[in-house]
Amino acid sequence: MNTPLYLSMASFALAASISPGPVNLVTLSLGSQRILGRGLSFVRGATLGFIALFVATGYGLHSLLERLPVLEMALRWAGIAFLLYLAWLLMTSDGEIAPSQPESAPGFLTGALMQCMHHKAWLASTYGIGAYTSPGDSGFLLSIDAAYLTN
Secondary structure (H helix, E strand, O other): OHHHHHHHHHHHHHHHHOOOOOHHHHHHHHHHOHHHHHHHHHHHHHHHHHHHEEEEHHHHHHHHHHHOOOHHHHHHHHHHHHHHHHHHHHHHHOOOOOOOOHOOOOOOOHHHHHHHHOOOOOHHHHHHHHHHHHOHHHHHHHHHHHHHOOO
16 A cells, blocks of 8 residues: 555544544543443444444445536535534533433444434544545555544
8 A cells, every 4th residue: 555645544533533623522531531331332332333334434425426526516515614613513502511420421332323313423434534545445444443443
């Protein structure tokens, strides 16, 4: 594999992983409340949920975007609007985190489902597929998954 391309992919994966969103906020909340076991379980679920979403997107949505290039532009602008909306919510938030009980903290399944239902995850996987893969290159798709696992 081309080293500069892999470094670019890894940088994209890191930026997508650490940008604000509900999964990162729940992880921050669990960490601030010192609920380590459930927090790590939640993070594992979110990571594997995103990789499953990424593979499904790569094998299905990529071919649809090839047939309808206008859809890619629509998704791009929708993603920009959504990220601006998230930024607005973060800017206007008071930052309060309500205390919770460790046994009620979200775990693996919640992390996986949250990632699969999260708009930012769909946008990141769609953009990653469009930017770093070519038609019929399933081996490269799996290497992108490896980049997400290492971040």
